[in-house]
Amino acid sequence: MRTFDVAERRARLARRHRLAPGERAPDVVSAADSVVCLHATDPATVYLSAWARVDGLVTAEVDKALYTDRSLVKHLCMRRTLFVLNTDLLGVVQAAAGERVAGQQRRRLIKEVEAAGLYADGAAWLAEASAATLDALDALGEASSTELRAAVPLLAGSTSYAPDKPYGGENPIGPRVLTTLSAAGKVLRGTNQGSWNVSRPRWVTTRRWLGHEPRLPTEAQARAELVRRWLYAFGPATVTDITWWLGSTLGATRAALADIGAVEVDLHGAPGVALADDLDAVAPVEPWAALLPGLDPTTMGWSERAWYLGPHRSRLFDRNGNGGATAWWDGRIVGGWNQTPTGEIYLQLLEDVGSEGLAALEAEAARLTEWLGGLRVAARFPSPLWTSSRARRTARPG
Template identity: 25%
Template sequence: MPVPLTPRVLGRLRLANQGLLGGGFPTVPGAVRWMTAMQAQDLGAALWAVGQRVPGTAASDVRAALDAGTVVRSWPMRGTLHLLAPEDLRWILGITSGRLMNMVAGRHRELAITPDDIAHCRDIAFKTAEALKAEGRPGASREQLFQAFEEAGQLTKAQRGIHLLGSLCQRAWLVQGPTAVNKGKVGVQQLFVPFDEWIPESRDLSREEGIAELLVRYVRSRGPATIKDFSWWSQIPLKEARAALDAVRDGLVELQFGGSSYWLTPESAAMLDDGVPGSRSLLALPGFDEYLLGYQDRSLVLAPGYSELVVPGKNGVFKRIIVSGGEVIGTWARTVSGKTAGVAAKPFAGPLGPGTERSFQAQGRAYLKFMAA
């Protein structure tokens, strides 16, 4: 007998499709490739987002993937850093970067950034990277590139430098490579390297093919989801998103719920017949996790009345979330008392029950162990 549709059931389908129930994914690159793009402007949060989907790993394993180039971090959409498979970055940029460049064109005029300035900075960046490579150094830090820009007459103050650097990455001339090491410690910054050196092989898809593939992969990893969710996440205009849906809808399943059409794969829809797992699952997810962030409408898993507790003041900064059976029931934080680290739950509606608290603390211990290794 089919499972009745409820917000929690749809939320658990999303958990399953994102690899957050059961065995997850066997490797870090495999998880990132399945998710297509995982928001990662907060690198620490992104490490744990991957860790929650790849059991038995540590933060050092995700950093190692970045250092090896089997996972890359760049700005493929919405002007925000994401983790991606290296072979996917160029074709996704080919779809998304034009719109982003149009959005920042006014700011570039204010900063007196011209196409010639961007090309000039490309040449400077390549020369800087080549000089560092000759010294046996794997890439250039942002500070090194800014210094080189300044020495060549390209000002970097008032955000001009970061806009120039972002433009080079949007055009697939530079990409973030290995993590930087400062005084023997790994930091949160990455070094910049020439794109073609770090990613020698890229897939080549036309815009139409790319949008269709991006949609299928989005639905596969995040369904049930609406076409508006996809359009917001990818920043692909709704008209093109709907055209892509028309091209691939025969391979997808449509669910009607709450007056909206939700799309998912046949494999995912089959769980509605066999029983959707995770009714007693409890997860401590990072801030900015795709489980919540990856949708325009988050009300399916987060009651609107609690949304400001997750994103205070709608400032775009997402707190860590507790997800119980497909529903966001609270936020959580890392705590420090003397030399002892722990976690503390901040549930929305009263204290957690004893069993839920035990499950949350187990998640907290897993998080602390993951980040420490």
């Protein structure tokens, strides 16, 4: 049985995730492909993740891929998470994960509008509201959620959540219809009305945005293809890692692994899997530094993270499992980074990385400071380290 130690897994990460010098992607589409897709729940993540993987990137290149060439597309899919992915992969992701998420969202929304007394037959209401929304988008071309609520009366109304809790409130149903249609692949987030680090999407039908609706393979075919891509980018890995990332069931994961002929491997004492034609040794890489944004696909890529996260989970992940801004040295997370009120990037190291590591990370901080040009990036899901150390400027552990 092939054995992979931690050093080799980290070398694969450096090369295949385009993070080590000399391994960078030529463009943002290639960068997204290298990690299957980029996290997009926080709009800034897409641009900062691309910056870390494409030398000389400017934000206009990402905008062009998203809104002009449309070679990248935003889609709600695995784990009910918004991703940016290669448009050519949309049909695969829709069949493998989007349909499952859409079904979950439909059932939940129907149940809640009925419980709130808004509609006695939630399924009939949702079908009618969805059809009316698609008709409105056909007429309008693109529209904000506010414009759609004005055009489609069936989108009005709210349900309550956590009524007995201090954090409870009202949950408008209009955006949730759009969420369901998005997961179903019927609508997409089109042009953005805000700057690159703000999400103010205008909605559009998939057919209008792309000129066609993607062809959907069978669920089994799509799941196998998606797992194959993930395993090349993130493997070797555990079955738990794949199941978590896919947002599916253990049985579905095992079926996909069987379909692609994955083989069992030894992850230095733990069971894992890898592609049968991807067992050759990967050459070591020189020590490298990277500053990755919150929710970066490398930080979030695995469920079992000890081999690159070490003891820092409680400082760098919030209670819901969202990873914050991270500082990497030689294939592992060694702390985080933050910004001063004037936009300067500073390090928040949690361990001693030596003089070479500190110099490399400080160079990355200076590079990112220059790229941002004084723009401050708000953390949508700040880590405990980011929050507790917001005002502290230090490159020392602590």
